[in-house]
Amino acid sequence: MDAKQRELLQLIEKNGRLDISTISNLMNITQEETSQMLKKLEKENIILGYSAIINWAKDADEAAVTAMIDVKVTPKRGVGFDKVAERIYRFPEVKAVYLMSGVYDLSVSIEGKTMAEVAQFVSEKLSTIDSVISTTTHFVLKKYKHDGLVFSDQEEDKRMMVTP
Known part of the structure; x- marks a missing residue:
């Protein structure tokens, strides 16, 4: 597996909803190259599917x-x-x-x-x-975290820190 294929896999692993044009822009390759690479990785069972993580x-x-x-x-x-x-x-x-x-x-x-x-x-x-x-x-x-995503309802504390 070459570096471009690995880069593609890392991108879609983080966000499987990226479209081909966005991926090709991020990787600085053509949409045709991106499409062919995706098809090849799917055919070789390296990409097994695309799924959403649901809470x-x-x-x-x-x-x-x-x-x-x-x-x-x-x-x-x-x-x-x-x-x-x-x-x-x-x-x-x-x-x-x-x-x-x-x-x-x-x-x-x-x-x-x-x-x-x-x-x-x-x-x-x-x-x-x-x-x-x-x-x-x-x-x-x-569940607190799954596949790198945190399951949390807590909002970030936006109060200003006060020190003595």
């Missing part, structure tokens, strides 16, 4: 429960953890799966409408997979 806590009707689940598994011969991870990430509730170092092997992020729904997923779907030895579920109580 669902602002919409009481759509608020969801997020849980991080540590999973200890027995890896499968010849494929390691990959097949177990694939089986887990195919569930629609699962938002992310990571292979981890440490006590647990996989970290699974899921969303449900209620804690009971998350608990049901863990007990009926996740724990019943043959390779799963144990799980530990952690519920997200509040």
